[in-house]
């Protein structure tokens with residue numbers, strides 16, 4: 572299981588399976604491995620100083636291989652000792668011309684995938700150290716996921732699109748491009764079991780792209796009030812965990828049948844009361860009516876006037892966990908049962924830059940701009956707020972050896 576890091580973060584963290592170890596570059600050029608001691612407290616075991624600033628990390632627990640991307644474009648690999656008390660440099664790849672934004676090590680094929688601010692996606696063989704190929708992306712990449720079985724790579728970039736590439740040994744081909752966000756793609760999460768891709772964006776939304784279902788559906792999830800910063804999927808409970816820079820954490824129940832949002836229809840007049848909208852000058856002239864503003868019902872997609880869409884409702888199965896505009900007839904059709912939330916909302920109380928979920932323990936780790944790391948134990952839909960146990964440290968002060 573490869574951990575992955577937030578590209579926009581200057582405080583990336585890798586969280587290891589088991590409760591005992593965390594690795595993080597705390598002071599931008601240093602990497603620390605945190606071990607849980609008998610006292611229940613975390614203390615750093617390794618304190619490694621890099622020649623340059625770390626920008627992202629990926630850890631493979633099976634081989635204890637740590638891949639670190641840097642500001643100068645290099646990807647450095649380290650092997651951690653079995654007791655996590657030593658970190659040995661293994662190899663350095665000069666992968667990019669600028670900052671490495673995402674690095675991902677794939678054990679099954681021994682490849683190191685990376686993206687950089689030079690707008691290149693590259694992949695190296697970790698056995699030979701050779702660069703196998705490179706692909707020019709539309710903008711710099713902030714989300715990278717890989718499907719081992721089919722060798723498809725998902726690349727989310729700053730232009731808001733998600734590109735799907737099929738990787739071969741030394742070349743790759745463009746499969747398709749998903750365009751759904753109005754802001755940057757900030758996070759990607761691939762569930763290889765359901766074959767679903769989640770993308771998070773600075774436009775506050777998450778889109779679930781149903782790739783394996785072959786229906787090509789794209790389902791929106793609206794539950795954040797700020798930039799989405801991280802996405803993790805718990806496949807055993809079918810929960811999606813998302814976080815945003817305002818500290819919000821949303822746990823989505825994905826074990827429900829969700830519906831696509833309708834396309835917005837265009838009309839010159841309200842599709843309910845037939846009053847013309849303000850730009851329909853001819854009809855306005857003919858009927859001597861004053862034009863109205865066009866709105867859209869989020870449930871049926873019809874173009875309606877304000878008077879015919881005065882009510883608001885949540886539509887959780889369409890991903891609207893917040894109240895949105897609906898037309899009066901749709902409002903009547905939505906039952907209390909339909910309004911039952913499909914997500915729970917939590918406040919991490921810090922501005923999250925990175926999040927990691929560890930499925931074996933159910934622990935969720937967040938790190939913030941406040942340089943605090945929080946570990947929330949046994950995150951699960953119902954008990955989350957009750958069992959929430961924050962481990963906080965303000966480093967380097969508190970935990971410097």
Ligand SMILES: [Zn+2]
Nearest residue numbers: 841844876879
């Ligand atoms: Zn109307």
Ligand SMILES: [Zn+2]
Nearest residue numbers: 868871898901
């Ligand atoms: Zn409607």
